[in-house]
Amino acid sequence: MSAQLQEVSHYLSACTIPVAAGDGIGPEIMEATLSILRAADPNLRFVPVTVGLKAYESGLLSGIGEDTWAAIKKHGVILKGPVMTPQGGGYKSVNVTLRKTLGMYANLRPCTSYAPYVTSMHHKMDVVIVRENEEDTYAGIEHRQSEEVYQCLKLVTRPGCERIVRYAFEYAKLHGRKKVTCMTKDNIMKMTDGIFHKVFDEIALEYPDIQNNHMIIDIGTARMASRPNDFDVVVTTNLYGDILSDVAAEVAGSIGLAGSSNVGNTCAMFEAVHGSAPDIADMNIANPSGLLQSAVMMLVHLGRNAAAGKIHNAWLLTLEDGLHTADIYRDGISTRKLGTREFAEAIIERLGQKPRKLGAVDYPEQTRNQNNRLNISPLPTRKSVKKLVGVDVFLNWDKDERNPESLGQQLEKIAGPEFCLSLITNRGVKVYPQGKLQTVCTDHWRCRFLLDGNDNNPHAIAHLLSRITNESLDAVKTENLYDFDGVRGYSQAQGE
Amino acid sequence: MSAQLQEVSHYLSACTIPVAAGDGIGPEIMEATLSILRAADPNLRFVPVTVGLKAYESGLLSGIGEDTWAAIKKHGVILKGPVMTPQGGGYKSVNVTLRKTLGMYANLRPCTSYAPYVTSMHHKMDVVIVRENEEDTYAGIEHRQSEEVYQCLKLVTRPGCERIVRYAFEYAKLHGRKKVTCMTKDNIMKMTDGIFHKVFDEIALEYPDIQNNHMIIDIGTARMASRPNDFDVVVTTNLYGDILSDVAAEVAGSIGLAGSSNVGNTCAMFEAVHGSAPDIADMNIANPSGLLQSAVMMLVHLGRNAAAGKIHNAWLLTLEDGLHTADIYRDGISTRKLGTREFAEAIIERLGQKPRKLGAVDYPEQTRNQNNRLNISPLPTRKSVKKLVGVDVFLNWDKDERNPESLGQQLEKIAGPEFCLSLITNRGVKVYPQGKLQTVCTDHWRCRFLLDGNDNNPHAIAHLLSRITNESLDAVKTENLYDFDGVRGYSQAQGE
Numbered sequence: 001m002s003a004q005l006q007e008v009s010h011y012l013s014a015c016t017i018p019v020a021a022g023d024g025i026g027p028e029i030m031e032a033t034l035s036i037l038r039a040a041d042p043n044l045r046f047v048p049v050t051v052g053l054k055a056y057e058s059g060l061l062s063g064i065g066e067d068t069w070a071a072i073k074k075h076g077v078i079l080k081g082p083v084m085t086p087q088g089g090g091y092k093s094v095n096v097t098l099r100k101t102l103g104m105y106a107n108l109r110p111c112t113s114y115a116p117y118v119t120s121m122h123h124k125m126d127v128v129i130v131r132e133n134e135e136d137t138y139a140g141i142e143h144r145q146s147e148e149v150y151q152c153l154k155l156v157t158r159p160g161c162e163r164i165v166r167y168a169f170e171y172a173k174l175h176g177r178k179k180v181t182c183m184t185k186d187n188i189m190k191m192t193d194g195i196f197h198k199v200f201d202e203i204a205l206e207y208p209d210i211q212n213n214h215m216i217i218d219i220g221t222a223r224m225a226s227r228p229n230d231f232d233v234v235v236t237t238n239l240y241g242d243i244l245s246d247v248a249a250e251v252a253g254s255i256g257l258a259g260s261s262n263v264g265n266t267c268a269m270f271e272a273v274h275g276s277a278p279d280i281a282d283m284n285i286a287n288p289s290g291l292l293q294s295a296v297m298m299l300v301h302l303g304r305n306a307a308a309g310k311i312h313n314a315w316l317l318t319l320e321d322g323l324h325t326a327d328i329y330r331d332g333i334s335t336r337k338l339g340t341r342e343f344a345e346a347i348i349e350r351l352g353q354k355p356r357k358l359g360a361v362d363y364p365e366q367t368r369n370q371n372n373r374l375n376i377s378p379l380p381t382r383k384s385v386k387k388l389v390g391v392d393v394f395l396n397w398d399k400d401e402r403n404p405e406s407l408g409q410q411l412e413k414i415a416g417p418e419f420c421l422s423l424i425t426n427r428g429v430k431v432y433p434q435g436k437l438q439t440v441c442t443d444h445w446r447c448r449f450l451l452d453g454n455d456n457n458p459h460a461i462a463h464l465l466s467r468i469t470n471e472s473l474d475a476v477k478t479e480n481l482y483d484f485d486g487v488r489g490y491s492q493a494q495g496e
Numbered sequence: 497m498s499a500q501l502q503e504v505s506h507y508l509s510a511c512t513i514p515v516a517a518g519d520g521i522g523p524e525i526m527e528a529t530l531s532i533l534r535a536a537d538p539n540l541r542f543v544p545v546t547v548g549l550k551a552y553e554s555g556l557l558s559g560i561g562e563d564t565w566a567a568i569k570k571h572g573v574i575l576k577g578p579v580m581t582p583q584g585g586g587y588k589s590v591n592v593t594l595r596k597t598l599g600m601y602a603n604l605r606p607c608t609s610y611a612p613y614v615t616s617m618h619h620k621m622d623v624v625i626v627r628e629n630e631e632d633t634y635a636g637i638e639h640r641q642s643e644e645v646y647q648c649l650k651l652v653t654r655p656g657c658e659r660i661v662r663y664a665f666e667y668a669k670l671h672g673r674k675k676v677t678c679m680t681k682d683n684i685m686k687m688t689d690g691i692f693h694k695v696f697d698e699i700a701l702e703y704p705d706i707q708n709n710h711m712i713i714d715i716g717t718a719r720m721a722s723r724p725n726d727f728d729v730v731v732t733t734n735l736y737g738d739i740l741s742d743v744a745a746e747v748a749g750s751i752g753l754a755g756s757s758n759v760g761n762t763c764a765m766f767e768a769v770h771g772s773a774p775d776i777a778d779m780n781i782a783n784p785s786g787l788l789q790s791a792v793m794m795l796v797h798l799g800r801n802a803a804a805g806k807i808h809n810a811w812l813l814t815l816e817d818g819l820h821t822a823d824i825y826r827d828g829i830s831t832r833k834l835g836t837r838e839f840a841e842a843i844i845e846r847l848g849q850k851p852r853k854l855g856a857v858d859y860p861e862q863t864r865n866q867n868n869r870l871n872i873s874p875l876p877t878r879k880s881v882k883k884l885v886g887v888d889v890f891l892n893w894d895k896d897e898r899n900p901e902s903l904g905q906q907l908e909k910i911a912g913p914e915f916c917l918s919l920i921t922n923r924g925v926k927v928y929p930q931g932k933l934q935t936v937c938t939d940h941w942r943c944r945f946l947l948d949g950n951d952n953n954p955h956a957i958a959h960l961l962s963r964i965t966n967e968s969l970d971a972v973k974t975e976n977l978y979d980f981d982g983v984r985g986y987s988q989a990q991g992e
Contacts, residue, residue: 103936139924144985222746225721250718428635440599489640
């Protein structure tokens with residue numbers, strides 16, 4: 001052990017990290033990664049916990065052992081290998097459940113080019129994608145409502161937007177990044193994506209030293225593929241971030257080498273981006289770099305910056321030296337093809353050295369403090385005046401050749417005394433009154449009832465539902481309509 | 497006029513096409529495009545109609561003049577320039593409204609590389625993206641439900657999936673394409689994206705001569721950026737298709753040159769992919785190629801294949817000859833920088849000639865028939881047995897430090913007699929019974945009530961809502977829970 005390493009181990013007290021090896025290549029890349037961690041920072045202790053197939057097979061649909069929940073609660077972090085989710089049978093994704101149950105709202109995905117040592121479409125690329133991790137259509141709330149119609153809820157909350165946007169700016173500040181770009185589709189989803197964009201603009205004002213801009217996600221993702229150097233830190237919603245971060249990693253050429261972190265206020269999870277690759281398991285050929293990069297992010301999170309920098313630089317030098325696992329081995333660039341274990345040994349041999357061509361990383365000690373965890377508190381909740389102004393009742397209706405005039409006339413009669421029928425839409429398009437004949441209609445009708453006058457009787461909706469049911473009409477869902485501080489809290493119909 | 501052109505014009509009878517010039521560079525690129533169409537097919541007639549700023553300014557929030565609705569109804573097609581949607585003020589997107597109101601369910605986006613004449617990241621690329629055009633979160637149904645929570649509905653219908661998937665396979669068959677790839681995120685959205693994938697698998701069986709596969713949209717989009725040659729025809733949902741087609745066009749290098757079509761059973765709209773670029777309007781420097789490519793797709797749709805091929809090949813030859821508008825002009829590749837009008841004249845001069853290096857296109861006469869319109873009828877509706885088994889009631893609740901135990905105990909008392917409380921989730925994560933303390937809760941709670949026993953009283957939900965209201969609890973929405981033919985029609989909670 002070098003003098004420098006001695007210094008690190010003296011400096012920091014012991015620290016215990018729960019590790020979940022996962023499935024497929026998980027155990028062997030975890031073993032390789034832990035061997036490097038032990039060599040760089042002897043005061044680390046590791047406690048194995050259960051996730052993935054072993055947990056599923058023991059009957060836990062979540063794929064998460066009780067020991068895992070307890071260890072994360074106690075130690076506040078987990079280093080996790082890739083996990084396989086069995087198809088069907090009600091099995092839930094380990095990652096989604098851990099992220100959401102433990103409030104790990106921020107998913108960080110650094111996407112870096114290591115050209116020319118690893119094939120990349122872009123020779124310079126160093127982007128960090130900050131993806132919201134808990135909301136959006138990934139809440140998994142789905143309902144089948146009729147013979148034809150399936151629905152998923154996209155939920156976006158103001159505190160959720162505030163947390164992730166502030167995290168992105170704080171991350172940029174802490175790591176010396178220059179620009180934060182927000183991506184949404186708020187030209188279409190004016191309320192859900194609109195609130196994300198609005199919160200971004202509000203919070204950006206608090207960081208005058210960091211540039212900011214907004215792009216529509218379609219062209220933003222396209223530009224990430226063609227001109228990633230336009231970007232520094234990008235913050236976006238869950239689904240867009242999922243797609244965008246895969247595009248960024250792919251054009252960087254480093255999807256197999258990329259780490260990621262999932263960060264909340266009370267705990268954080270570090271995991272590789274790639275899957276469990278069962279076809280190459282137990283062959284000592286898998287590349288442990290993704291998990292190792294995640295472990296480096298974890299060390300920074302824990303304030304063990306010196307060890308993090310040491311490992312990161314040794315890994316870069318190993319790449320430069322052409323010592324490559326099979327997945328990135330290329331004639332002319334690589335010098336030797338190494339197995340998983342041998343690759344880890346090559347990194348251990350280089351601990352304390354720096355890369356010559358690829359820029360050496362530096363995790364300055366001044367960032368080594370509690371701020372590393374970027375504990376973001378939400379703003380105090382505001383209190384708007386919420387006023388009920390009506391209700392959208394969704395009917396499953398398949399009569400009279402789906403002629404909206406027929407349905408409209410029937411509903412006009414039963415809307416009163418509390419409500420009047422404002423319009424009917426089908427898949428968001430107005431079909432009553434005065435629809436277009438060409439509109440293709442499903443068996444699922446959104447019927448908008450507005451409260452007549454200032455009657456704000458909270459029982460009105462239950463009464464309306466009773467009248468609808470009495471007419472043998474089949475109401476499958478309701479969405480109340482509110483104004484907030486006098487501003488309409490619901491979208492207009494297409495064609496309205 | 498050459499003998500060949502005479503032949504075309506004799507062969508096909510006159511045909512009238514409504515044309516909407518649009519805003520910004522719209523009028524000048526439309527003029528250039530029509531000059532080429534007139535030269536290639538003198539039996540075409542054009543009737544100008546109103547969309548965009550002119551319509552918005554006359555007070556039409558839809559941006560669509562009555563003359564436009566009438567002309568599309570009469571002629572079944574429209575050629576449209578780019579349109580600007582004013583921000584705010586309730587203005588609706590012309591494109592979305594036209595597509596949805598007129599049932600134009602299929603959006604076709606060919607993405608082709610013209611390397612080395614136009615800069616591209618991939619020298620060979622010829623992909624067609626078939627994007628569903630009417631459903632998904634683009635139905636624009638949004639509701640704000642509490643101080644914190646905004647919601648958008650994602651709607652997917654089985655007939656919608658059947659139409660677009662069948663269109664993709666029929667298109668592949670008609671145009672000699674070899675493979676259709678489906679992209680969804682059905683590992684997360686098992687019901688909405690699940691039905692799209694399921695219908696794809698069903699319909700693929702009917703086309704044994706065409707290869708098919710499915711990819712998750714995140715890695716699929718990434719691969720489109722890095723290896724577009726893996727793809728031929730891709731079919732996907734509205735939002736994914738929006739992002740994917742921009743990525744594909746961008747890496748092809750042809751976003752400014754790309755046409756698109758929007759096709760329904762009774763009409764079709766053809767438009768460039770790019771925007772109205774007001775900053776360069778009226779300067780005779782805009783590139784009319786995107787609109788021209790759309791016009792070529794329109795001619796094929798109308799069965800005027802000979803004229804379509806003639807224009808397409810003359811345009812390819814003009815690119816090859818290095819006669820370029822400013823946007824694609826590059827020293828060393830281009831020979832002359834042309835204005836909008838002069839570029840159109842160069843194409844007209846080359847009508848009847850074929851490109852030497854870029855592959856000449858061929859629109860065979862045998863495809864010139866009614867089938868060009870690919871009039872897809874939905875399958876007959878099935879009839880499942882739908883059984884009400886419960887209801888998800890969503891509450892806006894912000895008391896008792898948002899402790900789910902407190903809410904759960906209150907609801908247990910009022911669930912009966914019809915229902916029992918099954919669980920409470922917050923943003924999809926189970927928080928009652930037996931939630932995790934770390935779960936971050938918003939002011940928006942999904943409370944799942946299951947019908948107790950076999951009681952299928954349709955009034956039960958109205959009664960439950962009344963009891964909830966009597967407790968001064970604020971129910972903001974409901975989603976009924978159904979089984980269809982005994983199969984559960986709603987998702988489980990995360991952590992359930």
